Amino acid sequence: MTAALLDRGAPGHAHVAARLAAEPVIWLTTVGDDARPHSVPVWFLFADPEILIFSRPDTAKVARLRDRPGVCLSLDTAASGTDVVLAEGDAAPAVEPSEPELREFGEKYREMLGDQELDGWRQVFARPLRVRLRRIVAWRVGPGGLERVAVRAG
Known part of the structure; x- marks a missing residue:
C-alpha cells in the first residue's frame, strides 16, 4: 500500500481521519457515458489511502467504473454545514478483502446490520x-476560524 495522505500529527488531519473512520455513509459519485454524474450513498471502510466499498455486482456504478474509474466521495456535512470532507480517487474491482478488513467492516456496521449476519449481507x-x-x-470552522486541509497523493 502507498503512503497515507493524512498526517495525524498535522493540524486538522486527525479530525478528517476520525470522520472518515467513523461516519457510516459516504456519497460515491461516478460518471456515465453521457457524462452525467450519479451519486449514491455507500457503506465503507477507510484505510488511508484507500476506501473499501461493497456493491451489488449488477449496479450502474459498477458498470460505470469499468470505463471511468475516477470518482468523487463526500461525507455528509456536520456541525450545520461547517465540517466538510471531500475526496477524489480511482475505483476498481478488488480482490476479496482480508479477514481483518472484514472483521473491521462488520464491527463498524454491527448495529446497522441488526439481526442480519455480515456473510448474508455480503451475498x-x-x-x-x-x-x-x-x-x-476538508474544512471546518474551529475556535480560531476556518481550518482547511488539502492533501494530494505523491
Missing part, C-alpha cells in the same frame, strides 16, 4: 471495490 453486496484516494480536501 447481496458481493462486489468489493477499492478507491485509491488521490486527493482529500
